[in-house]
Amino acid sequence: MKTSIAVCGTGIAGLACALALARRGQQALLLGPRPTLRPADPETYHPRVYAISLASQRLLASLGAWDLMPPARLARVEAMEIRGDAGGRLNLSAWQSAQQELAWIVESGEIERALIQACQVMGIPWVAEKFSSLDHGVLVTDHGTRIEADLMIAADGAQSSLRAAAGLAADVRPYGVTGLVAHFTCALPHQGVALQWFRADGVLALLPMPDTRDGPQVSMVWSIKEPLANELLAMAPEALAAELALRLAGATEGRLGALTLRSPLHGFALTLSQTPMIGPRIALVGDAAHRLHPLAGQGLNLGLGDVQALAEIIGTREPFRSAGDPLVLRRYRRARAEPVLAMRLVTDGLQRLFDVQATPVAWLRNIGLDLVERLPFVKRQLIDGASR
Ligand SMILES: Cc1cc2nc3c(=O)[nH]c(=O)nc-3n(C[C@H](O)[C@H](O)[C@H](O)COP(=O)(O)OP(=O)(O)OC[C@H]3O[C@@H](n4cnc5c(N)ncnc54)[C@H](O)[C@@H]3O)c2cc1C
Numbered sequence: 001m002k003t004s005i006a007v008c009g010t011g012i013a014g015l016a017c018a019l020a021l022a023r024r025g026q027q028a029l030l031l032g033p034r035p036t037l038r039p040a041d042p043e044t045y046h047p048r049v050y051a052i053s054l055a056s057q058r059l060l061a062s063l064g065a066w067d068l069m070p071p072a073r074l075a076r077v078e079a080m081e082i083r084g085d086a087g088g089r090l091n092l093s094a095w096q097s098a099q100q101e102l103a104w105i106v107e108s109g110e111i112e113r114a115l116i117q118a119c120q121v122m123g124i125p126w127v128a129e130k131f132s133s134l135d136h137g138v139l140v141t142d143h144g145t146r147i148e149a150d151l152m153i154a155a156d157g158a159q160s161s162l163r164a165a166a167g168l169a170a171d172v173r174p175y176g177v178t179g180l181v182a183h184f185t186c187a188l189p190h191q192g193v194a195l196q197w198f199r200a201d202g203v204l205a206l207l208p209m210p211d212t213r214d215g216p217q218v219s220m221v222w223s224i225k226e227p228l229a230n231e232l233l234a235m236a237p238e239a240l241a242a243e244l245a246l247r248l249a250g251a252t253e254g255r256l257g258a259l260t261l262r263s264p265l266h267g268f269a270l271t272l273s274q275t276p277m278i279g280p281r282i283a284l285v286g287d288a289a290h291r292l293h294p295l296a297g298q299g300l301n302l303g304l305g306d307v308q309a310l311a312e313i314i315g316t317r318e319p320f321r322s323a324g325d326p327l328v329l330r331r332y333r334r335a336r337a338e339p340v341l342a343m344r345l346v347t348d349g350l351q352r353l354f355d356v357q358a359t360p361v362a363w364l365r366n367i368g369l370d371l372v373e374r375l376p377f378v379k380r381q382l383i384d385g386a387s388r
Contacts, residue, residue: 001029001127001145001146001147001148002147002148002149003027003028003029003125003147003148003149004026004027004028004149004150004151004322004323005021005026005027005028005029005149005150005151005152005153005314005323006028006029006031006139006147006149006151006152006153007021007028007029007030007031007153007155008031008032008131008139008152008153008154008155008156008162009031009032009153009154009155009156009157009160009162009286009288010030010031010032010033010034010035010126010155011032011035011112011155011156011157011286011287012108012111012112012115012286012300012303012304013155013285013286013287013288013300013303013304013306013307014030014032014153014155014156014285014286015030015112015115015116015119016059016060016063016065016115016304016307017153017155017285017286017307017310017311018030018119018124019063019064019065019115019118019119019122019124020059020063020307020308020310020311021311021314021315022119022122022124023062023063023122023311024311024312024314024315025315026311026314026315026323028124029124029125029126029127029147029149030119030124030125030126030127031126031127031129031131031139031141031147032127032128032129032130032131032156033128033129033130034116034126034128035112035116037109037112037113037116038109040070040073040109040110040113042072043212043213044263045073045107045183045209045210045217045219045263046107046108046109046110047181047182047183047263047264047266048107048108048109048181048266049105049106049107049108049181049207049209049219050105050106050107050108050111050297050300051077051103051104051105051194051207051297051298051301052103052104052105052106052111052300052301053103053298053301054099054101054102054103055301055304055305055308056300056301056304056305057104059304059307059308060111060114060115060304063115063118064118064121065111065114065115065117065118066114068113068114068117068118069106069110069111069113069114070110072210073106073107073110073210074104074105074106074110074210075104075105075106075192075207075208075209075210076100076101076104076105076192076208077094077101077102077103077104077105077192077193077194077207077208078093078094078095078100078101078102078191078192078193079091079092079093079094079102079191079192079193079194080092080093080102080193080194080195080196081193081194081195081196082196082197082198083195083196083197083198084198085197085198085199085200101192102194103194103297105194105207105208105209105219127141127145127147129141129142129143129145130142130161131156131161131162131165132161133165134162134165134166137281139152139162149281149324150281150322150323150324151281151282151283151314151322151323151324151329152166152281152282152283152324153282153283153284153285153310154166154282154283154284154285154288154289155284155285155286155288155303156288157286157287157288158271158273158287158288158291160284160287160288162282162288163275163282163284163288166279166280166282167279168275168276168279168282168284169275169276170273170274170275171273171274171275172271172272172273172291173271173272173273174269174270174271175223175270175271175272175293175351176225176226177202177223177224177225177226177229177269177270177293177351178223178224178225178226178229178230178233178267178268178269178270179221179222179223179267179268179269179270179294180220180221180222180223180224180229180232180233180265180266180267181219181220181221181222181265181266181267181268182219182220182244182261182263182264182265182266183209183217183218183219183220183261183262183263184206184217184218184219184220184244184248184259184260184261184262185212185214185215185216185217185259185260185262186206186215186216186217186218186256186257186258186259186260187215187256187257187258187259188216188255188256188257189216190206190208190209190216190218190256191208192208193208194206194207194208195218195252195255195256196295197251197252198295198350199251201224201225201228202222202223202224202225203222203223203295203351204220204221204222204223204248204251204252205220205221205222205295205297206218206219206220206252206255206256207219207220207221207297212262214260214262216256217262218256218259220248221294221297223270223293223294223295226269229267230267232244232265233265233267237264240261240265241260241261244259244261244265245258245259245260245261268294270293270294271291272291272292272293272344272347272348273290273291274290274340274344275288275289275290276333277289277332277333277336277337277340278329278330278332278333280324280326281324281329282324282329283310283329283332284306285303285306285307285310286300286303286306286307287299287303289303289306289336289340290302290340290344292343292344292347292348293347293348293350293351295347295350295351296343296346296347296350298343298347302339302340302343305336305339306336309332309335309336310332313328313331313332313335314328314332
């Protein structure tokens, strides 16, 4: 089988990448398993939800996917409240920047469903097999199918097999921290506010979700040290619900009233990783290219930024260059260097800053939050950054 571009990986980054390329008139093929999507149920929410930035929303809209998602499953983030561990506090709100929202909270399953539909509409060829090896530059699947492409795009996630087969090293640093995610019914309305607590024992976020029959709902992302996370993940459902209710009541100081667990608890090992982004006839996008601490909710947004840049650079290349031309790939690496580094520095820096227990550091980081709170110009910059 021959194609101009083969996109390996059928998560959100891979699906969006194939679509963005096809929309620019490129011949792109998808290689990867078809995600198994549960039918949408009004009272059950996909365990993974993402804070989708306005830039990602615009990209998904331009790919024809945003409007395919039911509005009832989307939640606006109208404001953010960030609290430090010694009284520091920062409030950001969309109206301060004359915007309707800072970001959207969307379930992973809904984005995938919409992207798959859009791929079907565009008639993108899909080889529903797994990449297995490279044979003299030809992609070979676990079913023995051989795919020859001018450009191979690795969108097959943090453990990318294509990246490894191409001999591209990933510099991986485990944080020793697990990201716990679960949904809760809360006693008080969240009013579209994303809440975040930077605490000495980890970073806790409660993201606004659509209301349910039981009441208002939030999604938790709680990054804590592995031993405690493992203890919680091993608990029986009833004991876990009671333990989480107690711990969250303390951590949130009752900000949303009682929190009742309404989903299973999932844990994700958190790592920081970086890669060269490109290799001979190969480009990396999404988690295959980089991984971040989720405290800023930006991993997928960064991956969608890769997709947008790569599709644009490939779509506007000189007619005599192939999609895998080294110069085209270097343009992509250059375009992504700054945004990837900036996001890495911010998320890793914040994680380290709040990991330090020493009192002067704790005092300083809280003063920092308070200071930003009192500087309207800096605040506006932050709001614009958060919603970009
Ligand atoms: C706790 C937590 C919270 C987060 N919250 C946010 C947030 O709020 N906002 C945000 O922007 N980001 C967030 N992130 C980051 C986000 O989860 C990732 O950046 C995103 O899921 C990466 O998508 P991807 O498509 O690159 O990779 P993946 O989702 O890992 O998809 C990889 C795909 O490749 C396929 N694949 C694997 N192996 C092969 C193979 N051999 N052949 C073919 N296909 C293969 C898989 O089936 C899968 O479909 C969070 C992460 C964590 C851990």
